[in-house]
Amino acid sequence: MITTDFVPGSPCWLDLGAPDIDADTAFYATVFGWDTEGMEGPDGEVGYVMLKEDGKYVGAIGKLEETGARSAWMLYFHTADAEATTRAVERLGGTVRVPPMEVPGEGRIAQYTDPQGGQFAVFQPGADGSSGLQRVDESNSLCWTELMTPDAAGARAFYGELFGWSFSDMPMPGGVEGTYTILTPAGQEEERAHGGLMELPADALELTGGRAYWHPVFAVEDVDAALGRVREKGGTVQMGPEDAEGVGRLAVVVDGSGADFVLLKPEPMPAR
Numbered sequence: 001m002i003t004t005d006f007v008p009g010s011p012c013w014l015d016l017g018a019p020d021i022d023a024d025t026a027f028y029a030t031v032f033g034w035d036t037e038g039m040e041g042p043d044g045e046v047g048y049v050m051l052k053e054d055g056k057y058v059g060a061i062g063k064l065e066e067t068g069a070r071s072a073w074m075l076y077f078h079t080a081d082a083e084a085t086t087r088a089v090e091r092l093g094g095t096v097r098v099p100p101m102e103v104p105g106e107g108r109i110a111q112y113t114d115p116q117g118g119q120f121a122v123f124q125p126g127a128d129g130s131s132g133l134q135r136v137d138e139s140n141s142l143c144w145t146e147l148m149t150p151d152a153a154g155a156r157a158f159y160g161e162l163f164g165w166s167f168s169d170m171p172m173p174g175g176v177e178g179t180y181t182i183l184t185p186a187g188q189e190e191e192r193a194h195g196g197l198m199e200l201p202a203d204a205l206e207l208t209g210g211r212a213y214w215h216p217v218f219a220v221e222d223v224d225a226a227l228g229r230v231r232e233k234g235g236t237v238q239m240g241p242e243d244a245e246g247v248g249r250l251a252v253v254v255d256g257s258g259a260d261f262v263l264l265k266p267e268p269m270p271a272r
Helices: 021-032 082-091 152-163 223-232
Strands: 011-018 035-040 046-053 056-063 072-078 095-103 107-113 119-125 141-149 166-171 179-184 195-199 213-219 236-244 248-254 260-266
Touching: 011 021, 011 119, 011 141, 021 035, 021 046, 021 056, 021 223, 056 141, 072 213, 072 260, 082 095, 082 107, 082 119, 082 152, 095 119, 119 213, 141 152, 141 260, 152 166, 152 179, 152 195, 223 236, 223 248, 223 260
Parallel strands: 011 056, 072 119, 141 195, 213 260
Antiparallel strands: 011 072, 035 046, 046 056, 095 107, 107 119, 141 213, 166 179, 179 195, 236 248, 248 260
16 A cells, blocks of 8 residues: 555655646546645746645646657655666666756655656655655545556566565456556565556557556545546546456546546455
């Protein structure tokens, strides 16, 4: 499970690169009921919107600045040293998209592309201990992360060396052919697993033209009701809704700007 007790390599923040901040903010406020808090840039325009559930940060939406880039959620993983992580990314065959930079009052961030094309980021907390997400693994917040990649072995080698993640394989639920790999931060028990990795052929990775990509999984109380709100605001359903044994009811959706994410009503944990 994802927690806010962040350790190196665990998800600690996420934001959406949006071509139209107003439209995308309205979409997600409707789908999840999130409260929003705009932050003005030097030009006086809102350039970053904080997303809140019950007064706690669950993510953000920022202006998509990169020419030709698709709208997508960016997942940030905790690091104690953004510079050291950047050097490791380059050594392991990844690409530095945004070198380590200071976010005033928060810490340092950097963004990368893995050797299979998957984009991700890291966050190094500032001296004040600021660490990112304040609500996770609850309704209307991040509860899982997923990497879709054309090369599972290559992805395991890259992220295993970079973050020290451990990996455990399981059959795909529901009798679907293939293997699903569980990702766990270094030195943690499997109950601290934070995501999954799945290999898909390049022609199945349509959103990115065959390149790997990460997407977030958000917990909701009612997947079908949430899907109604997705459609109401111009989003589309890529897969589902369906019930996956041992996982819960889920659907893969795409917002009005083309960013994908997953809705999940987790299956209740068995009583101990």
